[in-house]
Amino acid sequence: MKLTVALLTAVISTAAAQPHANHRHQHRHKGDVTDVTVVSGPTVIAYVLNGQAISEQEVQQGIANGTLVWAQGGLQRESSSAAPASTASAAPAYTPSAASSIPAYVPQESPQGPPSGPPDSEPSGEPQGPPSWGPSSGSPSGWSGEGSGVDSEFPDGELSCDNFPSEYGAVSVDWIGLGGWTGVQKPGSSSGGYGDILTVTSGGGCSEGAFCSYACPPGYQKAQWPDTQGVTGQSVGGVLCEGGKLRLTNHALSNKLCIPGASQVDIRVRNDMGDQVAVCRTDYPGTEGETVPLNAQPGSENPLTCPDAEAYYMWQGSHTSAQYYVNPAGVSVEDGCQWGSPENPWGNYAPLNLGVGYSNGAAWLSIFQNAPTTDVKLDFSVEIKGDGVSGTCRYSNGQYCGGVNYDDCSSTTGCTVSISEGTATFVFSS
Secondary structure (H helix, E strand, C coil), X not given: CEEECCHHHHHHHHHHHCCCCCCEEECCCECCEEEEEECCCCCEEECEECCEECCHHHHHHHHHHCCEEEECCEEEEECCCCCCHHHCCCCCCCCCCCCCCCCEEECCCCXXXXXXXXXXXXXXXXXXXXXXXXXXXXXCCCHHHCCCCCCCCCCCCCCECCCCCHHHCCECCHHHCCCCCCEEEECCCCCCCECXXXXXXCCCCCCCCCEEECECCCCEEECXXXXXXXXXCCCCCCEEEECCEEECCCCCCCCCCEEECCCCEEEEEEECCCCCEEEEECCCCCCCCCCEEEEECCCCEXXXXXXXXXXXXXXXXXXXXXXXXECCCCCCHHHHCCCCCCCCXXXXXXXXXXXXXXXXXXXXXXXXXXXXXXXXXXXXXXXXXXXXXXXXXXXXXXXXXXXXXXXXXXXXXXXXXXXXXXXXXXXXXX
16 A cells, blocks of 8 residues: 655745744844844755654655655655565655655745835845846846856955845845845844844845845855854845955855856756746845846746755754745836735745755756735746656646646646756746
8 A cells, every 4th residue: 555645736835834934023223234134944844754754864754664665756655565666666766865854845934024124125045157138128227138147256355235246146126226226134142143133125225234235147046154053043145345355254165256156057047938038036145035037038948946955054953945036928027027915926925936956966946826925826838847756746826736647737726846867947828
């Protein structure tokens, strides 16, 4: 007797009902700092069997002793009278190593909105190969010239804090109103972790004592954040303004501002429609606003960064993945890649999320509703395609479908596939 587990359903439902951190705001006025915001932690990797969380050790032990085997969409438990795991008919075509485990993506708690400061305030949320984006009639000013020198080492402690480092790979997001930075944070106390973290709002900039976060071109992701993080789970990211100069905060990872994602896979996004699409990554570690832009132009294909969990940001000891907000067709990056409001289905109210990350020998790619923030449905289809992709995953006409023939559908529960090597593409179509 075999019991097939609906792994993703359990994971997505649990995450939506039980976000792992609370989102609250406090207020303070001090110069150009108008808000204190405490945000939820980033996406983490969980292991679920029959709707119950289990440890990575239990997963690895089960795979090693044959009581758990790989199955499309989840784990499959074998009874003592069942066939050997190596001959289980539901196992995928590839054979993972005995030490592998099956991660599933738990979406981070959707941001509930910007700090409640002045009406125009904004708090400050990427991919293989060279960037392939370019200017268009709907692109922000200066878009085409940003992100140059992305592979150059950063001159630590030499550039002035009022000099946005676009010549070292950083991409200016001028519409946020922070001098090009995606977010600016000023921690207060640092005993046991940063507390009383001040979030600089629109009209501010990278000033003394602040951690200043930035976007990287598609194909790359931020490489700088301090070892010390928020005492209650807040994330802090970016370079540090100290003594009037910009300083690296993560020499152990890289002496560059931007680094590529996992080299084992090539994850991409292709837009087969006639309208452009704003795809916005949450900026974490940092303020976790959806401020890192990818402007998917009609007919274009761009790299989508897939973080390697073993080599990227850890949140309270847990691996993290990337989360991208997919806005309705035609919404600009200026509107879509920042905090929004319930009046419009974009920004943190965008209808659909993509989860992307590499862990334990495979990239794990998800499409899911931006719940519980919104139940608005995206106005076009999204499907994951590629040779070597294990499983199926498609969003179309308000339904998330997987299964052998896309016959397992839900209007609320997303879907996940994996790929151990090669290319997988999120395809946007009408």
